[in-house]
Amino acid sequence: MIVFSNYLKILKQYTAFVVLYVVIFTIFSIIFTIYSNDNPTFAVQKPNIAIINNEDTKLVKSFLDYIKTTSNIVEMDSEDLKDALFYRKVDLILTFPPNFTNDFLNNDNPEINIQRVPDSSRSIYAIMYLNRYLNIASLYNSNNVTMDKLIEYIELDLKLETNIVFNNKNTTLLSSANYFYNFSSYSILAISVSVIGMMMSSFKLKTIQRRNMISPMSYSKQNNSLFLGNLLVTMGVWLLFTILGICFFRQAIFSANGVLFMINSLVFSITASSMGFFIGNVINNKEAISSIVNVVALGSSFICGAFVPQEILGESVLKIAKFFPTYWFVKGNNEIVILSKLSLDKMEPICINIIMTLLFALLFFMLNKIILKFRLKEN
Amino acid sequence: MKNVIEVKKLNKKYKNLQAVQDLSFEVKEKEILGLLGPNGSGKTTTINCLLSLLNFDSGSINILGKEMTPDAYDIKSKIGVVFQDVAVFEELTVIENITYFCGLYIKDKKIRNRYVEEAIDLVGLNDFKDFYPKKLSGGLLRRLNIACGIAHKPSIIFLDEPTVAVDPQSRNNILEGIKKLNKEGATIIYTTHYMEEVEILCDRIIILDKGIIIASGTSKELKELTSIEEKVTIEIDDLKQEIIEEFKKLKNVENVSYDSKLLYITYKKGKDNLINLIEFMKTKKIKYNKFFSELPTLNDVFLELTGKELRD
Numbered sequence: 001m002i003v004f005s006n007y008l009k010i011l012k013q014y015t016a017f018v019v020l021y022v023v024i025f026t027i028f029s030i031i032f033t034i035y036s037n038d039n040p041t042f043a044v045q046k047p048n049i050a051i052i053n054n055e056d057t058k059l060v061k062s063f064l065d066y067i068k069t070t071s072n073i074v075e076m077d078s079e080d081l082k083d084a085l086f087y088r089k090v091d092l093i094l095t096f097p098p099n100f101t102n103d104f105l106n107n108d109n110p111e112i113n114i115q116r117v118p119d120s121s122r123s124i125y126a127i128m129y130l131n132r133y134l135n136i137a138s139l140y141n142s143n144n145v146t147m148d149k150l151i152e153y154i155e156l157d158l159k160l161e162t163n164i165v166f167n168n169k170n171t172t173l174l175s176s177a178n179y180f181y182n183f184s185s186y187s188i189l190a191i192s193v194s195v196i197g198m199m200m201s202s203f204k205l206k207t208i209q210r211r212n213m214i215s216p217m218s219y220s221k222q223n224n225s226l227f228l229g230n231l232l233v234t235m236g237v238w239l240l241f242t243i244l245g246i247c248f249f250r251q252a253i254f255s256a257n258g259v260l261f262m263i264n265s266l267v268f269s270i271t272a273s274s275m276g277f278f279i280g281n282v283i284n285n286k287e288a289i290s291s292i293v294n295v296v297a298l299g300s301s302f303i304c305g306a307f308v309p310q311e312i313l314g315e316s317v318l319k320i321a322k323f324f325p326t327y328w329f330v331k332g333n334n335e336i337v338i339l340s341k342l343s344l345d346k347m348e349p350i351c352i353n354i355i356m357t358l359l360f361a362l363l364f365f366m367l368n369k370i371i372l373k374f375r376l377k378e379n
Numbered sequence: 380m381k382n383v384i385e386v387k388k389l390n391k392k393y394k395n396l397q398a399v400q401d402l403s404f405e406v407k408e409k410e411i412l413g414l415l416g417p418n419g420s421g422k423t424t425t426i427n428c429l430l431s432l433l434n435f436d437s438g439s440i441n442i443l444g445k446e447m448t449p450d451a452y453d454i455k456s457k458i459g460v461v462f463q464d465v466a467v468f469e470e471l472t473v474i475e476n477i478t479y480f481c482g483l484y485i486k487d488k489k490i491r492n493r494y495v496e497e498a499i500d501l502v503g504l505n506d507f508k509d510f511y512p513k514k515l516s517g518g519l520l521r522r523l524n525i526a527c528g529i530a531h532k533p534s535i536i537f538l539d540e541p542t543v544a545v546d547p548q549s550r551n552n553i554l555e556g557i558k559k560l561n562k563e564g565a566t567i568i569y570t571t572h573y574m575e576e577v578e579i580l581c582d583r584i585i586i587l588d589k590g591i592i593i594a595s596g597t598s599k600e601l602k603e604l605t606s607i608e609e610k611v612t613i614e615i616d617d618l619k620q621e622i623i624e625e626f627k628k629l630k631n632v633e634n635v636s637y638d639s640k641l642l643y644i645t646y647k648k649g650k651d652n653l654i655n656l657i658e659f660m661k662t663k664k665i666k667y668n669k670f671f672s673e674l675p676t677l678n679d680v681f682l683e684l685t686g687k688e689l690r691d
């Protein structure tokens with residue numbers, strides 16, 4: 001207990017530091033959020049969509065009409081399509097499954113295959129719009145209506161909202177939340193790594209460590225206390241940003257997407273704290289830690305797309321970014337935002353990104369073990 | 380008196396440097412044992428082996444009748460260590476630091492707080508309780524380091540050069556404190572390369588060089604090891620080489636040197652050395668300003684045993 005309470009005592013000294021970070025972050029987030037709410041610039045640019053479809057039912061037609069209102073439908077040979085995506089002549093390729101209409105009416109959840117330009121905000125918005133139509137369609141479909149009636153309902157529903165289509169509140173809010181969470185990765189990383197790094201460098205200082213080792217308190221007991229302390233920091237940081245997220249985007253957060261944002265940022269917080277643990281163990285000099293944090297947190301956040309969208313960054317930059325957990329966290333957020341109720345089963349890319357982030361935590365954890373072993377052998 | 384520590388044939392090698400070789404000694408209950416040796420003689424290595432902080436190659440270490448191991452927590456609870464390097468949390472005040480390290484041993488809050496106050500008293504940091512280590516002078520910092528090591532009232536205390544780079548005032552305070560702890564019943568192992576300290580403090584002294592015990596005993600016993608009776612220094616303004624040669628011929632004189640008006644004479648064991656010297660100078664009508672004589676020091680013992688000075 002004494003080790004843990006000592007951890008808290010020392011932790012208290014970093015309160016001002018954390019508060020400062022949070023205040024700065026909050027100000028930036030607010031500015032950012034207001035800015036992105038007022039300027040749905042990405043939304044106005046119509047995405048180019050190519051469609052592969054063999055059906056000519058009323059439902060498909062209605063869906064295509066809907067797509068036309070928000071996007072340019074590009075006619076193209078299926079041969080050229082792959083290249084078109086690569087050269088960004090189209091943002092999306094939609095492939096309707098053979099029996100789409102029938103399956104849809106029978107509630108068989110047919111899956112429209114979507115190929116898209118990775119990390120393009122235009123394609124992201126397009127998918128969000130498509131999901132909107134399908135969400136409404138499936139909503140009315142569950143009441144066992146005829147196709148004509150169904151289309152009528154959908155079109156009525158859409159008409160009621162046409163004005164909002166370009167400025168759909170939830171969509172905008174969700175994409176703001178996306179920015180918020182991407183942006184938060186910098187603060188989470190900077191706070192966790194510096195605080196935990198500093199704490200560890202205090203406790204693992206060779207001279208102090210020796211004093212702890214000769215005491216009658218076992219090494220594992222002491223380490224457990226430190227682990228508990230670090231866990232507390234991690235959860236604290238995460239909670240802080242979750243609360244901020246809830247304050248800013250109440251409606252958007254209490255949804256499947258919101259929960260996923262929270263899970264993703266929790267995983268990222270854990271990774272950040274394991275990184276702090278590692279850095280604190282390797283480096284016992286506090287000045288060095290804070291400069292490393294600045295370089296690593298700021299640099300990685302920049303190249304990983306926490307500040308600017310990933311699609312703006314060059315390919316070679318993103319290649320390097322893959323070596324940082326922030327990249328996978330941000331990518332995860334970008335996937336989460338396009339998830340809709342209808343395609344909840346398309347969790348795979350999100351899971352992959354979360355797992356990648358988690359792998360980094362594991363990596364740092366292992367590195368820690370190796371270093372500690374190495375240190376003990378030194379004697 | 381019984382032995383609280385028994386070390387037998389301790390060997391410790393760093394890569395290809397034999398830091399400690401066949402070290403055997405014991406520490407008796409309630410004594411102050413001095414480990415005296417120059418830099419790099421293996422004092423810290425010995426202590427770290429004793430504390431199970433270092434793996435050693437061969438030998439055995441028993442403390443309080445039991446083998447010392449890294450998880451001998453019952454032994455550890457009775458030991459206090461003051462390390463050579465100051466080991467305190469920079470983020471904690473004086474009192475918080477002592478409380479933490481004491482807390483690793485003493486669970487009961489009330490007792491702990493009392494012990495902490497007593498430790499602060501002992502090292503005289505009452506006026507600095509709420510200071511952060513950065514604000515303390517070197518001497519005060521060392522006192523804090525000591526308080527952190529002994530607050531839990533251990534029955535065996537290791538002190539590794541606690542007075543290095545300390546001002547005279549703090550040094551006296553530290554030495555007094557150690558004496559007090561010893562009076563209260565603690566057994567003390569004290570390492571240093573200051574021979575004056577071991578002379579005034581220690582009941583028994585072990586002299587180490589290159590990881591080997593070259594002599595041990597009380598300060599008096601050690602001094603008897605040397606063939607020197609005394610050393611005389613005389614300030615003489617002008618001295619001819621032939622007269623210096625005559626000094627050398629005096630009875631029991633071992634060595635004579637003259638440098639910047641100071642004549643140094645070393646006497647072997649024997650009687651009436653000083654009387655003979657003064658007689659000689661009277662008859663030769665040698666005028667001198669100052670005259671003083673010293674008994675041999677542990678440095679002379681060390682010099683004679685190893686051929687080098689204790690301190691470089």
Ligand SMILES: Nc1ncnc2c1ncn2[C@@H]1O[C@H](COP(=O)(O)OP(=O)(O)OP(=O)(O)O)[C@@H](O)[C@H]1O
Nearest residue numbers: 393396398416417418419420421422423424425572
């Ligand atoms: N970790 C280490 N690795 C290699 N050699 C070491 C290590 N620690 C000490 N030594 C060497 O072992 C010898 C004994 O060192 P030790 O620190 O025990 O001496 P000491 O008597 O405490 O000296 P000092 O008065 O300077 O503190 C020295 O030659 C030192 O250079």
Ligand SMILES: [Mg+2]
Nearest residue numbers: 422423424463
């Ligand atoms: Mg030493």
